[in-house]
Amino acid sequence: MTIRIDVLVRTLAQALDLVEIAYLGATSNHGRRIAVLCAAMGRHLGMSKDELSALVTCALLHDNALTEYFLLLKENAEGDVSRLGAHCEIGQRNVEILPFRENIQGYILYHHERADGQGPFRMSEGYCPLAAELIAAADMIDVATPLHLIPLSELETLRRGIEGDIHQRFTGKAGEALLAVLDGEMLASLRGDRIEAATTSAVPAWVMDSGDPALLPIAELIAHIIDYKSAFTKVHTRQIANRAWVMAEHYDYDPAQKIKLYLAAALHDLGKLAVPSEVLEKPGKLDQAEFEIIKTHITYTRELLSGAVGLGDIVEWAANHHEKLDGRGYPLGKGETDLDFNSRLMACIDIYQAVSEERPYHPRRSHAETMPILYDMADKGGIDLNIVKDMDVAMAPWSGKDVETPKPN
Ligand SMILES: [Fe+2]
Ligand SMILES: [Fe+2]
Ligand SMILES: [Fe+2]
Ligand SMILES: [Fe+2]
Numbered sequence: 001m002t003i004r005i006d007v008l009v010r011t012l013a014q015a016l017d018l019v020e021i022a023y024l025g026a027t028s029n030h031g032r033r034i035a036v037l038c039a040a041m042g043r044h045l046g047m048s049k050d051e052l053s054a055l056v057t058c059a060l061l062h063d064n065a066l067t068e069y070f071l072l073l074k075e076n077a078e079g080d081v082s083r084l085g086a087h088c089e090i091g092q093r094n095v096e097i098l099p100f101r102e103n104i105q106g107y108i109l110y111h112h113e114r115a116d117g118q119g120p121f122r123m124s125e126g127y128c129p130l131a132a133e134l135i136a137a138a139d140m141i142d143v144a145t146p147l148h149l150i151p152l153s154e155l156e157t158l159r160r161g162i163e164g165d166i167h168q169r170f171t172g173k174a175g176e177a178l179l180a181v182l183d184g185e186m187l188a189s190l191r192g193d194r195i196e197a198a199t200t201s202a203v204p205a206w207v208m209d210s211g212d213p214a215l216l217p218i219a220e221l222i223a224h225i226i227d228y229k230s231a232f233t234k235v236h237t238r239q240i241a242n243r244a245w246v247m248a249e250h251y252d253y254d255p256a257q258k259i260k261l262y263l264a265a266a267l268h269d270l271g272k273l274a275v276p277s278e279v280l281e282k283p284g285k286l287d288q289a290e291f292e293i294i295k296t297h298i299t300y301t302r303e304l305l306s307g308a309v310g311l312g313d314i315v316e317w318a319a320n321h322h323e324k325l326d327g328r329g330y331p332l333g334k335g336e337t338d339l340d341f342n343s344r345l346m347a348c349i350d351i352y353q354a355v356s357e358e359r360p361y362h363p364r365r366s367h368a369e370t371m372p373i374l375y376d377m378a379d380k381g382g383i384d385l386n387i388v389k390d391m392d393v394a395m396a397p398w399s400g401k402d403v404e405t406p407k408p409n
Pocket of ligand 4: 236350
């Protein structure tokens with residue numbers, strides 16, 4: 001079986017759009033519009049398939065540091081992170097763990113540079129990689145006036161504005177490429193009802209064998225971005241993925257099964273990106289209305305993953321983690337017969353992590369303090385007793401410690 005990396009990246013970008021709306025009130029699909037524009041510019045400039053793949057992936061994820069950046073801002077209200085360049089640095093560092101075939105140095109780091117050197121890193125024309133110039137050009141134009149809102153009648157004015165800004169905002173190459181691709185057809189393809197299809201055809205296929213350990217960093221990146229949505233859960237997803245790996249080794253899964261389970265674990269709370277931070281970060285007990293909002297994260301997870309072709313069972317293992325064997329879980333109230341082994345396992349791992357990790361309303365708990373809570377839930381018919389017993393064995397060595405990230409060999 002194979003996994004489509006391009007589909008995973010597109011899904012992550014879609015989830016990141018939801019963060020932009022939650023934090024900035026910004027128009028949706030910004031990342032996808034930048035990707036579609038960059039793909040067209042890259043093709044216009046005769047880039048190879050690998051170059052295009054690296055450019056479009058970075059374009060889709062150019063603002064991947066948003067969750068981490070806003071958390072840093074919150075935690076260091078007066079610190080030196082409150083500058084534009086910080087999200088460029090974090091974003092670049094995050095994507096560098098992906099197994100690109102091209103050297104992507106500077107692609108995201110320099111996505112706010114201007115030809116006249118007035119960007120955060122003062123890199124004037126000729127000092128940044130071409131891909132960064134293209135992402136910056138597309139970003140600048142879409143931030144100034146979101147392109148999906150521009151009527152066709154204003155296209156000429158927009159184009160004249162770009163022409164007049166070459167060697168100031170836009171570098172010569174990027175400005176000319178932007179003018180070459182920005183026509184009425186392009187504007188139409190960036191609109192809300194067409195952007196999905198436009199992105200699908202813009203992103204070159206990137207396929208990997210599901211047993212390929214190079215998939216692990218991709219899962220790690222996704223988990224990292226989700227975890228930074230809330231200070232309370234900074235390690236939640238990564239620890240769940242690492243625990244899933246430990247359990248997969250305990251059960252002697254083959255390499256592809258292990259990686260698929262790890263990926264499902266990394267994706268299980270993807271929908272949290274769409275949940276307002278005030279609710280995720282409420283220090284006390286949630287009221288009913290807030291709990292209803294939290295519960296939507298799982299619906300978003302299922303929706304986002306169902307749109308990602310080729311994930312197969314991974315969607316179920318990720319999206320069933322709040323279902324219970326006795327039908328009292330959410331959101332679908334599934335029962336024993338609907339939940340396969342890995343769905344049950346994911347539910348147990350999620351509970352183990354939530355109970356053992358430090359939260360504002362409870363301290364970190366040791367293995368010995370965590371297990372009775374899981375046994376109690378199993379006794380009441382909510383989770384699988386045999387899996388709980390297996391976790392009692394496999395998790396014991398990690399009591400009170402963070403589980404290590406698996407190292408691909
Ligand atoms: Fe940015
Ligand atoms: Fe942006
Ligand atoms: Fe969850
Ligand atoms: Fe979770």
